[in-house]
Amino acid sequence: MGKYFGTDGVRGTYGDTLMNTGFAYRLGSALGRYLAASKRNAMLNAVIGRDTRMSGPNLVDALVQGLNKHGVHVHDLGIVPTPAVAQSVLEQLSDVGIAVTASHNPAQDNGIKLFNSKGCKLTVVEEDALEKLVDAESDSLDDRPLAKSYPLDGAAFYINYLSSLMDQGCLCGWKIVLDLANGATCETSPAVFRRWGAELILIGDNPDGENINKGVGSECPQALCQAVREHKANLGVAHDGDGDRLVVCDEKGELVDGDVLLGIFGLYALKSGALRNNTLVATIQSNLGLDHALRQAGGRVERVDVGDRNVARKMRSLDVNIGGESSGHIIFSDFATTGDGLLAAVKLVELMCKTRKPLSQLRREITLFPQKTLNLKVAEKRPLDTLKKLPRAMEKLEAEFGESGRLLVRYSGTEPKLRLLVEAEDPKVVTKALKSLEKAARADLEVIDS
Structure with missing residues (x-):
């Protein structure tokens, strides 16, 4: 991970040293400078969208100011799911797409995700180059132009595209529970399912700027499962705050x-x-x-x-x-x-229609292996390849498992912890292997037991 960019863009608590309007302006200006250098003397275009967080409009304005400083023409998509931003990049032939969102994080957080001209997330190399430019930027209020953007109904483009993937009225007689996490999908997902004729029970569909992901959404699916059982629905679908992933439960209310x-x-x-x-x-x-x-x-x-x-x-x-x-x-x-x-929910419904199987039946076709995990807090995250006993234990287990088992040993990216994971067809083998890994890890590392 870089100085600012993590595994999925920049993210932090709004108002802290990383996620504030000053940083957003510098990032917008750095992005504009980066685009201007790569497309000399060409007209530059960007699309920007956000989720429902109260801090979103301020961050959008600051990003637009930074982009405008370098002559970038910005279309503001309003509140749209992150995948709608990526789609709009292609629809508008834009040079960059920006989603202002902290995904499944609580309302006090916010973030910035970037897409290139092909609608794909930036590479680590591109992010590193941007970080250097951000550090060279000033966030002085004197340098900032007035934010100028042009409204564009990104939700309409997205709704029309997704609803075109199945026939109108194809879900007449279906009952579906949608948990929208009080987030970016509150308009788009219901509109698509209604066009197909489904009866909807909505949860988390009243965003107020402060309730995104609060007790609802993909991180908190309990209400979804309960509503499916109560309403005898065919399916339950929960989004995260920016709509780029989903959690589903079957008609029995089971995740x-x-x-x-x-x-x-x-x-x-x-x-x-x-x-x-x-x-x-x-x-x-x-x-x-x-x-x-x-x-x-x-x-x-x-x-x-x-x-x-x-x-x-x-x-x-x-x-x-x-x-x-x-x-x-x-x-x-x-x-x-x-x-x-x-889109994933659409493809699932389409599969259920084609096979004429409920999700409770489809799910039985994939059997997951028993799995056990263990997190060990360590005094120092020494490189695994410099250890003695743990690599030998891993090699021995992998040889014994072949294709019937798997282990994963890695350090946490954010905490001083060694994460151990073992999977195999036989749960007794899993337990024994995990104990073997733990013993080897404790022999090599100073483990702090709380």
């Missing part, structure tokens, strides 16, 4: 694991010949049951580091059209350049 969802998409695409190169892209966090299910059907899983940007990049390099994370970021690259919670 469906994100890896199961990803596996269902991969398996049915593979069976129908629609999964390009017979490959599904997932992250190192995904369950080994995913690999097992795809392998039995004649496909494979390719793994990358955590982050939907990494998933998308690997998908492009392998020419693969479905990938995602267990958190609910799912990418269908034939239809979108980035993770899209509403």
Whole structure:
């Protein structure tokens, strides 16, 4: 991770040293300078959208001021899901797209996500270059022009595109619970499902600037499950604050694991010949049951580091059209350049219609392996390849597992912790292997027991 950019843009508590209007102005100016250097003497265009946080308009204005300083023409999409920003980049032939959002974080936080002219998230190299430019910028009020942007109904573009993926009225007789997290999807997701004729029960659909993700949304799906049971709905769908991922529950009100969802998409695409190169892209966090299910059907899983940007990049390099994370970021690259919670829900409903199977039945086709994890607080995060006993223990276990088990050993990116994960078909093997890893880790590292 860089000085400002994390795994998914810049994020922090609004008003702190990182997430404030001064920083947003410097980032906007740095971005404008970066674009001007790459496209000399050309007209520069940007699109910008936000979620429902109270701090959003101030950050948008500051970003626009910074962009305007370098002659960048800005279209303001208003409140739209993050994937709508990526789509608008392509619709408007823009040079950059900006989403002002902190995703599933609480209302006091905010953030900035950037998309390039192809609707893809920036590379680490591009972010590093921007960080250097940000540090060279001044946030003096004297230097700032008046913010000038042009309104554009980004929600309408997005709604029309998503609703075109299935026939009008195709969900007549369906009852669906939507939890909109009081966030960016409050207008878009209901509009799409209503066009298909579904009866909707809405949760988290009254944003007030301070209640985004508060007890609702993908991080808090309890109300979703309860509403599905109470209303005898066909499906429950919960978004996060910016709508780039989803959590679903079946008609019985039972949550469906994100890896199961990803596996269902991969398996049915593979069976129908629609999964390009017979490959599904997932992250190192995904369950080994995913690999097992795809392998039995004649496909494979390719793994990358955590982050939907990494998933998308690997998908492009392998020419693969479905990938995602267990958190609910799912990418269908034939239809979108980035993770899209509403699109994933659409593809799930489409699959349920085609197979005529309820989700409670579809989910049984992916069996996840037993998994155990352990976090050890350490005095020092010494490089794993410099340790003695832990690498040997890992090598021994991996040889014993073959394709029937998996282990993951890594340090937390934000805390002084060593994370241990073990998966295997036999839960007793999992328990024994985790104890073996813990013993080796304690022999190599100073572990702080609380």
